[in-house]
Amino acid sequence: MRSNTIVYILKRILLAIFTIWVVITITFFVMHAVPGGPFVAEKSISAEAQAALEAKYGLDKPLFQRYLTYLGDFLHGDMGVSLRQRGRTVSDIIFSKFPVSARLAGIAVVISLLLGIPLGCLSAYSRGKIWDNVIIVFTTCGIAIPSFISSVLLLYFLGSKLNLLPTVGLNSLAAYIMPVTALAIYPTAYITRLMRSSMLDVMGQDYIRTAKAKGLSNFKMIFKHALRNAILPVVTYVGPMLAGLMTGSFVVEKIFTIPGLGREFVSSIVNRDYTMVMGTTIVLATLVIAANLIVDILYKIIDPRINLK
Amino acid sequence: MKEKLLEIKDERLSFFTPAGEVKALNGVSFSLGEGEVLGIVGESGSGKSVTAYSIMGLTAFPGKLIGGTIRFNGHQVDRMTEKELRKMRGKEVSIIFQDPMTSLNPVYTIGNQIEEVLKLHTDMTKSQRHNRAKELLELVGINEPEKRLKQYPHEHSGGMRQRVMIAIALACEPKLLIADEPTTALDVTIQAQILELMQDLRKKLGMSIIMITHDLGVVASMCERIAVMYAGNIVEYGTTDEIFYQPGHEYTKGLIKSIPQLNAEKIERLVPIEGQPVDLMNPPKGCPFAPRCEHCMKVCLTEKPPVTHLSDTHYSYCWLWQEQEIKKGATDFEES
Numbered sequence: 001m002r003s004n005t006i007v008y009i010l011k012r013i014l015l016a017i018f019t020i021w022v023v024i025t026i027t028f029f030v031m032h033a034v035p036g037g038p039f040v041a042e043k044s045i046s047a048e049a050q051a052a053l054e055a056k057y058g059l060d061k062p063l064f065q066r067y068l069t070y071l072g073d074f075l076h077g078d079m080g081v082s083l084r085q086r087g088r089t090v091s092d093i094i095f096s097k098f099p100v101s102a103r104l105a106g107i108a109v110v111i112s113l114l115l116g117i118p119l120g121c122l123s124a125y126s127r128g129k130i131w132d133n134v135i136i137v138f139t140t141c142g143i144a145i146p147s148f149i150s151s152v153l154l155l156y157f158l159g160s161k162l163n164l165l166p167t168v169g170l171n172s173l174a175a176y177i178m179p180v181t182a183l184a185i186y187p188t189a190y191i192t193r194l195m196r197s198s199m200l201d202v203m204g205q206d207y208i209r210t211a212k213a214k215g216l217s218n219f220k221m222i223f224k225h226a227l228r229n230a231i232l233p234v235v236t237y238v239g240p241m242l243a244g245l246m247t248g249s250f251v252v253e254k255i256f257t258i259p260g261l262g263r264e265f266v267s268s269i270v271n272r273d274y275t276m277v278m279g280t281t282i283v284l285a286t287l288v289i290a291a292n293l294i295v296d297i298l299y300k301i302i303d304p305r306i307n308l309k
Numbered sequence: 310m311k312e313k314l315l316e317i318k319d320e321r322l323s324f325f326t327p328a329g330e331v332k333a334l335n336g337v338s339f340s341l342g343e344g345e346v347l348g349i350v351g352e353s354g355s356g357k358s359v360t361a362y363s364i365m366g367l368t369a370f371p372g373k374l375i376g377g378t379i380r381f382n383g384h385q386v387d388r389m390t391e392k393e394l395r396k397m398r399g400k401e402v403s404i405i406f407q408d409p410m411t412s413l414n415p416v417y418t419i420g421n422q423i424e425e426v427l428k429l430h431t432d433m434t435k436s437q438r439h440n441r442a443k444e445l446l447e448l449v450g451i452n453e454p455e456k457r458l459k460q461y462p463h464e465h466s467g468g469m470r471q472r473v474m475i476a477i478a479l480a481c482e483p484k485l486l487i488a489d490e491p492t493t494a495l496d497v498t499i500q501a502q503i504l505e506l507m508q509d510l511r512k513k514l515g516m517s518i519i520m521i522t523h524d525l526g527v528v529a530s531m532c533e534r535i536a537v538m539y540a541g542n543i544v545e546y547g548t549t550d551e552i553f554y555q556p557g558h559e560y561t562k563g564l565i566k567s568i569p570q571l572n573a574e575k576i577e578r579l580v581p582i583e584g585q586p587v588d589l590m591n592p593p594k595g596c597p598f599a600p601r602c603e604h605c606m607k608v609c610l611t612e613k614p615p616v617t618h619l620s621d622t623h624y625s626y627c628w629l630w631q632e633q634e635i636k637k638g639a640t641d642f643e644e645s
Contacts, residue, residue: 206411214426215398228416304461
């Protein structure tokens with residue numbers, strides 16, 4: 001059993017390496033197929049200077065040769081230098097910005113799980129009653145309102161009108177409250193709804209009736225017998241969601257002026273900062289793959305019927 | 310007179326659905342002594358399971374008891390709070406469900422699920438619980454209990470799972486075991502094994518059993534008494550011999566006629582009961598079986614039949630008996 005799991009994880013890691021290679025290849029060629037380039041927009045520089053810049057960064061060479069060079073460098077752990085942020089390497093930027101986004105995302109996900117799971121259970125348990133309706137209304141709002149609206153509303157009321165919380169940066173603990181809230185609203189609402197529907201499904205199962213016939217309390221019935229069966233869809237959702245949030249939310253980072261990876265990701269694409277685009281894409285892909293692997297292993301732990309092959 | 314273990318009087322229970330009130334039980338009364346085995350037979354929707362579940366207070370939403378009393382083991386079940394009911398469930402009365410494939414929680418080990426009941430209702434220590442669980446698996450005929458306790462339900466066959474369900478039900482030595490079609494979902498050879506096991510356990514442990522089934526073969530081999538249910542009513546009640554050899558209700562007669570006979574002398578066609586089961590939203594005013602009854606009289610359609618005691622242990626709700634009584638009475642009157 002144990003060795004099976006290890007073999008499985010090794011297999012998945014090999015598969016992950018292949019997947020990342022595919023991601024690199026597709027991104028590289030698609031990115032270069034998009035018109036424009038890192039130095040095109042700068043009108044002030046002369047044609048000679050531009051040619052010199054391109055030569056310096058190897059952009060004058062044929063595409064396929066550049067691809068091979070990139071792959072070779074990448075295998076040596078070198079993701080190149082940023083084309084737009086002079087003097088900084090891509091890894092340097094990622095390593096300084098990623099922890100900021102990851103911390104925000106981590107807190108947001110933990111909060112959304114801590115709120116979403118019990119709320120979903122409560123909603124399912126009191127189906128059709130007042131609590132259920134209240135929760136449904138709030139979760140529908142949470143799913144429907146985009147983060148730029150909720151961010152701006154938070155900023156306006158808590159930051160500006162009431163002047164309770166700092167509006168810029170992440171310099172104090174209080175500064176985390178608004179961006180984390182803005183990030184957590186959607187996942188909390190979504191997890192609540194997932195939990196509710198999956199819980200309702202499980203509550204109708206025969207083994208819940210068995211649990212009741214044994215004389216178990218409602219609390220035990222829900223949190224021991226039903227929750228473990230009902231939580232699988234939530235686990236499935238949380239993996240990729242965590243990966244997505246960790247690479248940063250452009251909107252939230254922009255509005256709260258947070259130096260995270262999300263802003264870098266979007267601006268690198270706009271600026272045709274080729275090496276940065278590659279770097280951030282690889283980070284996202286790796287996170288998604290890792291999250292999915294963790295989800296699959298968690299599945300096995302939660303439900304013994306699942307066989308990892 | 311000593312109080313019976315279970316006494317149900319005039320139980321009325323309805324499900325309040327959006328489409329209307331479904332009258333699932335319309336005045337069910339019967340009693341059960343200690344150590345007795347009662348079979349409840351009837352077609353789907355006749356109220357067999359609902360009756361049994363209500364003994365444990367397990368009536369599913371939107372069902373509601375609207376009349377009658379249920380006394381079990383000195384408790385008035387219909388007046389008990391949820392908390393009191395929980396203390397009783399699994400300890401004094403337990404149940405085996407129809408489908409063992411889905412009645413065990415797939416994510417917990419067999420051991421966990423057996424020990425859970427013990428943890429809830431007894432003061433046993435962890436190791437005592439473990440030993441008791443092992444003992445119970447042995448009791449229900451499962452080999453290598455030590456290994457089985459650590460396994461999950463999906464690693465067991467249907468018959469094994471039903472044995473585990475029985476072990477869970479018997480863990481606290483209940484006074485009453487309700488078996489809700491315990492063999493319906495199993496194949497025939499396993500059915501026989503499970504029935505044999507239940508008979509064996511009953512001899513060993515001496516608990517009362519209510520056996521719910523639509524299989525007359527099962528009740529014939531297991532039960533001393535049989536209650537025949539139709540449309541939320543008990544239409545006939547008696548000992549197994551009385552029900553099989555002197556059925557006192559047209560519905561029971563129909564049920565018996567529809568059993569295939571292996572040793573029939575000539576080739577006989579099975580006789581089905583004509584017509585449709587009753588719509589419980591609008592149950593008939595008179596005898597519920599009247600619309601399907603071959604001997605239906607005028608009175609059957611308009612008034613509920615009274616009880617007729619055919620012997621000390623045998624009674625039936627059918628106007629035909631009354632008709633005979635009336636005729637007999639009438640002739641007696643004329644003669645005198």
